[in-house]
Amino acid sequence: MKDAIVFSRNRCTSVEQIDEHAIKSSCRLQDSTMDAFVEVTVKLPDLEISGIRTEVGRSLRKECLEDPEALQRIVGVRIGPGLRKIIKGLVSGTIECRQLVFMIEECCQAVILSFTKEQLKMRPGNVEDATAYYHEMVEKNIHLYNRCAAFAKGSALVEGLEPK
Secondary structure: OOOOOOOOEEEEEEEEEEEOOEEEEEEEEEEOOEEEEEEEEEEOOOOEEEEEEEEEEEEOOHHHHOOOHHHHHHOOOEOOOOHHHHHHHHHOOOOOOHHHHHHHHHHHHHHHHHHHHHHHHOOOOOHHHHHHHHHHHHHHOHHHOOOOHHHOOOOHHHOOOOOO
């Protein structure tokens, strides 16, 4: 085993209410190749991105260590349908560190999920009805699928679901 390749990854995304007018979502990534932090501040009620902050402590990719000023182009975008396409259009060809862009998308998805937590609590009590409830929720908003551990492929909540 002396020539074994070891890769370990830990990513944590959270959302915090700053005040009645703003929330903050952050994503921390630590793995064998990178240590990075992204924070997205969002104005309420429009879900407009009002600030983006990134920190990269280490990365095997030198382009991830450079200050990605082009990410500031995302400020002013509203979180909602088509967000990925909008972000891609704004930073395509100017950001070489795809991981930071993914982390910003992850923060935005966490904001959306934070507004669905009350809906998650309303699920039926028995397993069959709860499963049907979650399947319907994911089918109505396919962006939930595979965006968090609860709705990840292989999770009991989406078991048997084949998104279209």
